[in-house]
Amino acid sequence: MVFLVAPSAITLTGRLVELRPLRREDRDGLIEAVSEGDLHRTAWYTSVPSPDGVAAEIERRLGLLEKGEMVPFTAVDAAGRILGMTSFYNFAPEVPRLHIGYTWNRPSAHGTGTNPESKLLLMTHAFETLGAFRVGFTTQWVNFPSRSAIERLGAKQDGVMRAMSRYRNGALRDSVEYSVIEPEWPAVKANLEMRLTKRA
Template sequence: MTGPWFEQPTLTGKYVRLEPLTLAHAADLHRAADDPTLFHWTWRPIETVADATEYIRHALDDPQRLAYAQIATESGAAVGTTSYYQLDPLHQSLAIGYTWLSRAAQGGRINPEAKLLLLRRAFEDLGAVRVEWHTDELNAHSRGAIAKLGAEFEGLLRKHRRRADGSWRNTALFSMIDDDWPLARAQLEARISE
């Protein structure tokens, strides 16, 4: 697919740089996978560089996904990934997800700044009117993090996706619309500057 919605520029902040994910990030992502529970809801643990390579190949093979490496600007190392997916220029909507961040990099400014960069591109550069997030209804950590961004919980999509163990998950659906963006942007900027 072509057009601005499917372009993938590097997005640079003070604490994080989002650059298109490539196989060259495998060694860093293997090191960043410092806690197997990071992948409890999404993927099997990354225990080797080969596992990280497989994870990257899977992301790159998805035609509906623009995957980014999250690079800590202080170290220059990839500390996780995040993606745009379900890009729909006709209806001016997209989703943000497939996000994981090294346990060592959590709780700081990297995640809120990464979301600020992604949301700014979505709303201000692409003209999106809606951004969605999807997570397992049982993933309380993810649900809390999404809500903290200023996204609104819209409900559950029942039996929406299969989990890695084959069971069906209900998906918690969150959204942010363009009307929400000015306040959410101000809150994210304040979190980053604290």
Template structure:
């Protein structure tokens, strides 16, 4: 199978629906996380403190040609509660990054992240034909690193002083990946985890 680049698509699970991000999601997203320092602590953009700033944050994602952004919609409420993205897809190299993820605090330690990542991984490996999916995160963001490890990803290394934070300080970026041959076992574990609760 020749790998394909991601395109806007809707991916639906039992708890969440990932749908192409649009400006229409702005109000829900502001309600979900606007002005919340803890939600935005490790997202490399300024904290959106007004609906207009959230609209600017959404517009920036939509304008990024290397990004395929999704609104994460809670199926129970029908409201967008966060965002997640594919980045830097390369069909020739059969790889894509998953990142730019944030959720309302109410979704933390719930099935939301596990199912969102299961939907993205399934689509990338099984529909797009990717052979490697990777993540990178701030070296201080232990919560994100632990969540990525729980998906079954492998630590690859740390790029030092790789990205400037909104406050002007510099972060190291911790890289993880999952390969196509590792996906079946990871999928089974993630599916079992979701079924258990």
């Protein structure tokens, strides 16, 4: 089996959030978003860039897009305010499967419903357009807010991969792997849609 459609840059639009292809022109908005609450300092265990590192992170993601290894998005709210970034990555057409990740959003967007709607948009596209069988999520053992958010999506924990890499401060990093597979998707989708209906 292979993807029904190859993953590519596309705009995904919901009621609370729009995911549009990452552009260099998004730099200033992303710098503003990552500067809110000093996000890159408070989330030391994530890959959130510093304000000075946003331009390089954009170039890194766009470089991976050119290689076919990532499809990066900029998340924008209904008012047009840039919230952060997310991506499809780790493609395995022979399954087919992919990952959703490298996600961060400005602190004021947390708890507003934009993140679950982003995941609903991404998973709907992955399962129903691309024909993915498995959608994976990887986070860090110490990132309890991320682990909780992924579990609330309906993803199941597949395992903990210990000492997979190191943090920027040199500490060893344990990763936690989650996934949703295609037979589970209808129930996961219904749960997310119900959560978002409560925000109507």
